[in-house]
Amino acid sequence: MATRTSSPSTARSSGARGGSARGGSSRAGSSRGGSGRAGSSRGSSSRAPEPERRAWPARLGRGLWMGSAHVVGGTARRVGSGARDLDPALRRDGVAFLLLGLAIVVAAREWFGLSGVAGDAIHAVVAGGIGVLGALVPVIGVVMAVRLMRHPERSSDHGRESIGLALIATAVAGIIHVAQGTPSPKVNFAGVQAAGGVVGWLVGTPLTVLLSSWVSIPLLVLLGVFGLLVLTATPVAAIPRRLREAGARLRGGEVVEEVHPAQAADGTPRPRPPRPRRRSAGDEAYARAHETDPPAETEDEDRTTVLPMAATAADEEDEAGTAELLPPPTTPLPARAEQLELAPDIVYQLPGDTVLVKGAPHKVRSAANDRVVEALTNVFDQFEINAQVTGFSRGPTVTRYEVELGSGTKVERVTALSKNIAYAVASADVRILSPIPGKSAIGIEIPNADRETVSLGDVLRSSAARRSEHPMVIGVGKDVEGGYVVANLAKMPHLLVAGATGAGKSSFINSMITSIMMRATPEEVRMVLVDPKRVELTIYEGIPHLITPIITSPKKAAEALEWVVREMDARYDDLAAFGFKHIDDFNAGVRSGRVQPLPGSERVIAPYPYLLVVVDELADLMMVAPRDVESSVQRITQLARAAGIHLILATQRPSVDVVTGLIKANVPSRLAFATSSLADSRVVLDQPGAEKLIGQGDALFLPMGAAKAMRVQGAWVTESEIHAVVDHVKSQMQPSYRDDVAVVATKKQVDEDIGDDLDLLLQAAELVVSTQFGSTSMLQRKLRVGFAKAGRLMDLLESREIVGPSEGSKAREVLIQPDDLPSCLAMLRGEPVVEDDGDGPPVAVDYGDDDETGDEDAWSLTNR
């Protein structure tokens, strides 16, 4: 499922420098360097007599020329390398000033008629190039310069904007050229300058000759429109929304980024009526992925909505793992601005992009990297190893230096040097990869002396994150090449997070929960947070995504896991009843109106939210109830994926008694922060490596299906940012907690005389009460049991005062009304009876195979 969509830039320049520095001393290098020197000496010896034959003025002239060439060349090289070392922000300012200068020069000629040779030259270039459009060049230059200076971080925007402008200019120049009667530069260059310039001539003339002006003008208009779309980063599909946004802005109103069904102001969730919707590409992709029939398309309503559960096409490409990498620059994609309405008066607005701050721009190279290249080169020299540093990829925390071996050099010669390398670069945390996956090169990962923090905001604003609208996509961090890493928790489908204390687990969990709050409404994702340490997650108390208050007691936590198992079973029953294999299909069916309540049921069917269960310290739970926890985890992890339930288990003690074989076998994705020992690394990742990590969010990420762990620097979100997001989501909605998560905490006491017949007895009670007919032969028939068993069931019902005593051949009197059935069944099960407070169905009831009534348990998570 992992897709490396593109590889971020790899800085090779210093590698080349390292290589050349090394060139003089390594064997390969020395032969090259040597031949270079030999060549020059040979050259000078063979030409030596020649200068002597020249006259001294010629020799002087040549000497002066060579000397000045040296000075100029050396200065240029120094300026060049200085410019490379210049802060990128200053470099961008330089470009902006250049644009301003250009704008002034062009304005002087095109606006104020500067005369003379300079004026003529400027006019020849500008008007000759784009004709009358040249008059706009100063304005465009100033606008671009101001944008460059004000938003240096939007470098990729500037590239796109330039392309858009170029397309528009080409199209307009072409149109003007055609409109002016296609003047030829050979015959009438002034005419060309007064039309669309050479650019206009180049596009306008061939089109007009081939297709006539009637066809060429519409084509050029199309080109111009396309340029406009590129300039404004507007896909055609987003035009109506952009227009709506623009209209809203013009009217002075706020643009609602995303609006979702929520609940009434008093906190009561409103059931969402099934609403037909147009099927999106996401649905199609999703349906393909799950090999089920795509949801029927009900025709149809007046607008297209974004289906929150639908996997995007990009997700579907993501076959081999769960992580996705992209280079740091991001193209601003259209914000998620579709409005999903539940009731006209209720909206849920996701936190705005700006709540999370921007991080510092990523450096692809720094002086510290150059020093390391030099140190590595020296080590190879000292140990006479024919190897050279050919480049490096700088990540936020570590840089991976690429080392290529000369022919005949053993890989082991470099790997055996790890201690010397560590000594030379003054860092104990050197990690050697041989080879770098997919490359014939050894990777040496060395911590950056000037490490960078990865801001979660940047990760969530990256195109990798924005391309997918899946609500379970979270920002993970950046990889060693500086590419953003995001992951879809729904595809993990369960994740083990481990690392020594202080290594960065809690920070990751914060980033994860914040990502969910930033991207998903409570209708899309609900959470159960288990925090036995009582400090880590308290900040999230009261957010509407919670279905129960944060659980801090390990015992209750173990029991909450049992509740999760029951919730999963209930969802499965629902899926089976409606003929779906996956909760996403069910949800799509609900949204398309295909899923309707069974006849006679008053249930209002709503989509199921994903359920994310986060346990921040598995060890605490394993100490209290190892067996129960292990078996719950096993059941959940084996089945929960289709039910939309996902587990995140974190521990700072990744030892075999906490992360047991059973748990490991069922939690396929792993995220290891620095561990205190190699043994711990093996427990988490089944391989060494995590013991070499340097802490503070440095991690190895092994998503399900990935062969090799990927090194990432975890995203960082500050406490004040979390507070801002929490305040925002809390201001949107109150949590509506389910009380049966706590009810499960009471041990069930099934009466001894019922023994193994509980299931049959429940069915018998349900039959008798719902039909109000206390007949033993009916039980025999309906339950397909013998006379003796049916008689025993009837006796049990009598002993619980559900039916009256036997009246011979007549049916018994039924003492319980159908309304009281749920509490009656709970009593038989040994569960505490929860009084119905009128807000919804009372206790969670498992009706076995009975679909009609069993629905109520299953839908409870969304509708209670």
Ligand SMILES: Nc1ncnc2c1ncn2[C@@H]1O[C@H](COP(=O)(O)OP(=O)(O)OP(=O)(O)O)[C@@H](O)[C@H]1O
């Ligand atoms: N992704 C990160 N970026 C920058 N700094 C980080 C990151 N993660 C952790 N740190 C730094 O490391 C410190 C400890 O991190 P954190 O509290 O997440 O560790 P932990 O593994 O949860 O420890 P414990 O198990 O004791 O709770 C943080 O206070 C922060 O200074």
